[in-house]
Amino acid sequence: MTRLLRSLSFRLALTYAVLFSLSVAVLFGAGYWWRVTRPMAEVRARVETEAGEIGAIYRKSGMAAAQDALDRRAHRSAARAAFHVLVAPDGEIVSANLPSWPPKPGRDLTVIEADRFVDGFEIDHSAIVRDRTMPDGGRLIVGRDVQDILDDEDLLRTGAIWLLCGTLALGLIGGWLMSRAIGKRIDMVASTALQVMEGDLSGRVQVRGTNDDFDRLGVTLNLMLSRIESLFEAVRRVSDNVAHELRTPLARLAGKLEVLEHDLGEDPDCNFGARRAVSEAIVEANRLRQIFAALIRISRLEGGRAAAQIQRTDVVQLLEDVVEFYQPEAERRGIDLLLDARRPLVADLDLDLVFQAMSNLLDNALKHVPDGSRVDVRAGRQGGDLLLAVSDDGPGLAPADLARVTEPFYRAESSAGVPGEGLGLSMVAAIAQVHGARIVFADNRPGLSVTLEFPGQFPGRLPGSQGIQR
CATH class of the missing domain: 1.10.287.130 (Signal transduction histidine kinase, dimerisation/phosphotransfer (DHp) domain)
Known part of the structure; x- marks a missing residue:
């Protein structure tokens, strides 16, 4: 998920989906105002006006005149059905065409049910009403049908929710698909760049022929x-x-x-x-x-002009030969040269090249440690990979030197006064590259540990296929 959020194409698609949702929301807002807010305001104003007019008749001419006005209003042809209730001060219903109404008057305009029965079928209606208590204790309710407005309101709200959710969902899915498609193309370019950076200049970006x-x-x-x-x-x-x-x-x-x-x-x-x-x-x-x-x-x-002569190799015997070659020099300087490797330990390697690589590492370690120090040579397997390591308790390498230590002729500050041309580790890096192995430099605290990590299966001649980890 983190990688998806880091994808520029996904973020662009998500931004587009959000902007599109905002545009849809604005359009729905305009439609809601046109279909709900504006007509509801007109009905409210009309009901207020009618309630005021009939209330004035009630106060001026009495209940009978108000009843006549309500009856005329109910039978008058209009786009919206008229509803009313007139209750005498003693609670007697004088005139009503509403099936029910609130037991107590409210202060504001109220929406109530105004269902009708025609030929035994119930027809749903909702009315917005003004409920007034008259000076003599009578009660006057005046309203108009707003069922179509409420239906439009429900439709617009439901449609807006579904459309916005669907837009965001489709935006996320589309962003994921677009990010995946673009990501694959970018990964091909990045993979080729890494291949070239690791030394294989034959790497090329795959071209699909779409001319995009x-x-x-x-x-x-x-x-x-x-x-x-x-x-x-x-x-x-x-x-x-x-x-x-x-x-x-x-x-x-x-x-x-x-x-x-x-x-x-x-x-x-x-x-x-x-x-x-x-x-x-x-x-x-x-x-x-x-x-x-x-x-x-x-x-x-x-x-790649020197093909590796791969053969089944007794790794322990190889290391014993390397250690034996340098043992006299180590004894002369009082250095403890120790080998930690147990049989059986065999691998498919170029015997001569790996012997030279380990010799270079051991020679480099002996040159940099003072007399009376310790140098360890270790071998073993980890997850199927073969690990060959040389560790010492010398001055080690500064972090700034790790990035360049395998460059030809590069000499770290700790190598000042140490004989050599600066080609030993360059040779080790080239041999590791031939085997598809990695060189890992680590702080031995104190000193330096250099490990060659050979893959479990020899990959053949793949320049830079595993690279060098520094």
């Missing part, structure tokens, strides 16, 4: 997405070509530097500073080669 507003919007968005995809692919191709082209010169440079280092080592006249400079140049050249290799692999994974 949404179709035209979808065509425009699809043209925009195609243009973005082509530009992105062009940038990616340039990046890949640059990386490939530079990898060969870097390899040659490293090779020549190694030859130079060897020659300098055999030259007794060469000073130590020159040999050290060459050694440092070799280290930097190899570091550049590693960076380019990592960038190329990330690009291939994100672009």
